[in-house]
Amino acid sequence: MIGRHPAVQIDLGTGDGRAVLAAATAASERLVIGVDANAANMSNASRKAARGKLANTLFVVAAAERLPRELDGVADIVTVYFPWGSLLRGVVTADPVIVAGLARVMKPGASLSILVSVTEHDRSSGLPPIDERDLRDLTEPFAAQGLTITGVTPATAVDIAATGSSWGKRLGAGSQRSAWRITGYRSDVPGDPETSTEHRAVPV
Numbered sequence: 001m002i003g004r005h006p007a008v009q010i011d012l013g014t015g016d017g018r019a020v021l022a023a024a025t026a027a028s029e030r031l032v033i034g035v036d037a038n039a040a041n042m043s044n045a046s047r048k049a050a051r052g053k054l055a056n057t058l059f060v061v062a063a064a065e066r067l068p069r070e071l072d073g074v075a076d077i078v079t080v081y082f083p084w085g086s087l088l089r090g091v092v093t094a095d096p097v098i099v100a101g102l103a104r105v106m107k108p109g110a111s112l113s114i115l116v117s118v119t120e121h122d123r124s125s126g127l128p129p130i131d132e133r134d135l136r137d138l139t140e141p142f143a144a145q146g147l148t149i150t151g152v153t154p155a156t157a158v159d160i161a162a163t164g165s166s167w168g169k170r171l172g173a174g175s176q177r178s179a180w181r182i183t184g185y186r187s188d189v190p191g192d193p194e195t196s197t198e199h200r201a202v203p204v
């Protein structure tokens, strides 16, 4: 199924899969794969996709820490929108297992787009509030896993609405609380800027 599509997007920590349905509807040539550790979260979206004959969607139950080998090097685009739990912690602390997993499923040159928001209200997550500088500090550890960060920018409510993320909307991210977009791409050799692949921009 994966080989039949000119472009593949993986939405990791997809939750209710609304962003998958939105992306698959907007780009019908693209295969959009929602991945989440919790199958129940994705069940409605999976049913909706079947009812709506959205043949360019796939839902995979898997943890970011143990992504199936079948997904190795398939993605032109990886999106991670407002994760929580171990995925959030893994991204904002640049946990090598999580970051290497992201890199592993991406083709060389593939695009990465991550939306995160951690504020004072999220103390129960065990994480301190994060700002732009904290996220810029991810550049080196991400590069060590073969991911080049090209930007850390504030995400507006309009940007977030365009992704179809339910959680971003529910949080009021970009309006009632600050949110950040991290963009990047997969380079060829982890940590080696000399051999990094030119970024083939696939619009997210």
Ligand SMILES: C[S@@+](CC[C@H](N)C(=O)[O-])C[C@H]1O[C@@H](n2cnc3c(N)ncnc32)[C@H](O)[C@@H]1O
Binding pocket: 012, 013, 014, 015, 016, 019, 035, 036, 037, 038, 041, 062, 063, 064, 065, 080, 081, 082, 083, 084, 085, 086, 087, 088, 164, 165, 166, 167, 168
């Ligand atoms: C806030 S929810 C849904 C976010 C969704 N992307 C959105 O924008 O609406 C976060 C999701 O991340 C998933 N998640 C957390 N840790 C994960 C991990 N290690 N691997 C895969 N999914 C994870 C949870 O199961 C949950 O469905």
